[in-house]
Amino acid sequence: MDNYTNDNTARRYRAYVSIWGTTQLHLRNPYVTAWWSAAFPGFGHLLLSKYIRGFLLFAWEVIVNMKAHVNTAMIYSFQGEIQQAKDVLDTRWLLIYIPVYLFAIWDTYRTTVDTNKVFILADMEDHRINTFSLGAFEMNYLDKRSPGMAALWSLLMPGLGQLYTHRIVTAFFIIVWSVTFFYFSHVLEAVSMLFVGEMSEATSVLKPDWLLMIPSLYGFAIFDAYINTVENNKLYKKEQRGHLIKTYQPKGFVIKKGKKLL
Incomplete structure (x- = not known):
């Protein structure tokens, strides 16, 4: 096991390596994650590693979409059959579908902005992270x-x-x-x-x-x-x-800038 584990000795960590995967903070475009939530609620949160929230919103989308017949109405509207699209929609389900759909987009955008700020702070702190995880069922390690x-x-x-x-x-x-x-x-x-x-x-x-x-x-x-x-x-x-610098580079090592040639 790696000696540098996420043991709360730092205020923020950039990443966490476990047998289930590598979860990390990095800069993301909030409009891109919001777009994925608009394409399918839950996807934007999964991109942010917000798994529980993403799974719930994804399941909600499947269940309520099927009950409200949103996809069928979309197909009719693509074909120009607007009245049939209206008739097939179940408003009892549609009216609870819309608020959650909008929430998924808004919350993804908000969370992306927040996690970008946290990433910048974690990157400045630059605390060591675990790079190898070994368990009874799996192993995971950082590599290319x-x-x-x-x-x-x-x-x-x-x-x-x-x-x-x-x-x-x-x-x-x-x-x-x-x-x-x-x-x-x-x-x-x-x-x-x-x-x-x-x-x-x-x-x-x-x-x-x-x-x-x-x-x-x-x-x-x-x-x-x-x-x-x-x-x-x-x-x-x-x-x-970072490992190579800490392990092999002398503490007094400085790269001097050379003189520019005319």
């Missing part, structure tokens, strides 16, 4: 990985990119919901029908309420895997640089 490979695995199957970057909780969550969306939307069944040329059957078998949730999940899985791999690589290089 390929962001492109993380995005590729997420493209093939949402959640695999998170497994590649050792974000176990998020990976499990995304994989379970991916299987759920694939199953209830019948999208894989429709794809197999397309391969044999059965176009009308492929269209008729699809369930639009579930189908419209898949693009958001795919996009988030790819984005989350790529961004977290990039930030993990930055954290690894910063920690490695």
Whole structure:
């Protein structure tokens, strides 16, 4: 085990490495995280490692969206059938859907602004963090990985990119919901029908309420895997640089600026 553990000897830490994954603070664009909450409530909070809040908002979105028939109404509106879109909506569920949807966007923006401030303070404090975690079921450690490979695995199957970057909780969550969306939307069944040329059957078998949730999940899985791999690589290089300086660089070492040549 690493001798430098997050044992509350510092006021703020930049990161925490556990067997379940690496949680870290880094600068984020509040508009980007707010946009992901607008695309699908819960995603913005998951980007911020606010897992409990993100899981609750995600489950809320799925349940209430299905009950209110929001996705079906969106499809009708895309086709210009406004009256059918109005008729299919269940206002009993829709009126409780809107406030929570707006809260998810607002809270993501607010939290991102706050965590950016905390990151700046933690970066200035620059306290050592644990870099290796070993347990009975898993191990995790800081190292460099390929962001492109993380995005590729997420493209093939949402959640695999998170497994590649050792974000176990998020990976499990995304994989379970991916299987759920694939199953209830019948999208894989429709794809197999397309391969044999059965176009009308492929269209008729699809369930639009579930189908419209898949693009958001795919996009988030790819984005989350790529961004977290990039930030993990930055954290690894910063920690490695600090370790080498503390261990091998003499305390009196100074880099002198040379004279400029005319």
